[in-house]
Amino acid sequence: MSDLRAVITVDGPSGAGKGTVCARLAEQLGWSLLDSGALYRITGLAASRKSIEFADESAVSAVAAGLDVVFEPTPTGVKVVLEGEDVTDIIRTEEVGSLASQVAALPPVREALLQRQRDFAQAGGLIADGRDMGTVVFPTAPVKVFLTASAEERGHRRYKQLLDKGFDASLPALIEDIQARDERDSNRAVAPLKPAEDAILIDSTELTIDEVCEQVTGLVRKAGLI
Ligand code: DC
Numbered sequence: 615m616s617d618l619r620a621v622i623t624v625d626g627p628s629g630a631g632k633g634t635v636c637a638r639l640a641e642q643l644g645w646s647l648l649d650s651g652a653l654y655r656i657t658g659l660a661a662s663r664k665s666i667e668f669a670d671e672s673a674v675s676a677v678a679a680g681l682d683v684v685f686e687p688t689p690t691g692v693k694v695v696l697e698g699e700d701v702t703d704i705i706r707t708e709e710v711g712s713l714a715s716q717v718a719a720l721p722p723v724r725e726a727l728l729q730r731q732r733d734f735a736q737a738g739g740l741i742a743d744g745r746d747m748g749t750v751v752f753p754t755a756p757v758k759v760f761l762t763a764s765a766e767e768r769g770h771r772r773y774k775q776l777l778d779k780g781f782d783a784s785l786p787a788l789i790e791d792i793q794a795r796d797e798r799d800s801n802r803a804v805a806p807l808k809p810a811e812d813a814i815l816i817d818s819t820e821l822t823i824d825e826v827c828e829q830v831t832g833l834v835r836k837a838g839l840i
Pocket residue numbers: 628650651652654655711714715716718719743744745746747
């Protein structure tokens with residue numbers, strides 16, 4: 615594996631604030647960012663566009679292994695280009711999220727994406743955002759964070775996001791959905807969502823994004839990485 619002196623892993627359930635925190639930290643530190651969820655989303659999208667049945671694990675993993683994808687940093691965030699097409703917005707839809715969670719449950723797909731994820735650590739510092747960054751992809755990373763928040767708080771955040779985008783939503787249904795997803799993610803056979811043994815737990819329920827970033831930066835400093 616490549617030099618992991620400067621890899622920070624941030625794992626946790628969706629809605630805990632990982633995406634925002636990781637993007638901000640990468641910018642503040644001038645480090646690279648691995649959004650591993652995006653790789654599963656892109657794989658789901660690419661396989662579905664090729665009309666591949668998700669039951670055909672080897673065909674889906676061939677798509678994952680051969681993804682023609684480029685992550686282009688821009689002043690407003692990372693632009694995701696799949697086979698020459700800007701798919702930045704499409705991969706964030708609920709529909710592609712559902713495709714992602716189906717392909718993420720296939721062991722050969724996870725295997726196919728492993729090296730691609732590790733390759734992000736080749737140059738300079740890296741913030742790796744996902745579910746199994748500290749347990750599977752970068753088990754020897756010097757700083758591991760498990761970022762969580764209560765299901766109620768994550769439901770509220772999602773609710774607000776949907777309303778801001780002009781969508782209608784039911785808060786109790788969202789919270790129930792999050793609880794069901796937590797249960798599935800934590801108990802699945804392959805790469806279940808769980809903190810690495812040496813991960814530091816941060817509960818963002820009562821914290822602002824800035825406060826979470828400060829705590830993580832403190833850990834990075836303590837580890838002598840900055
Ligand atoms: O974080 P996200 O919502 O973009 O992730 C999309 C899906 O991929 C979600 O179902 C969890 C899964 N995932 C995973 O299994 N392992 C990762 N390292 C990242 C995401």
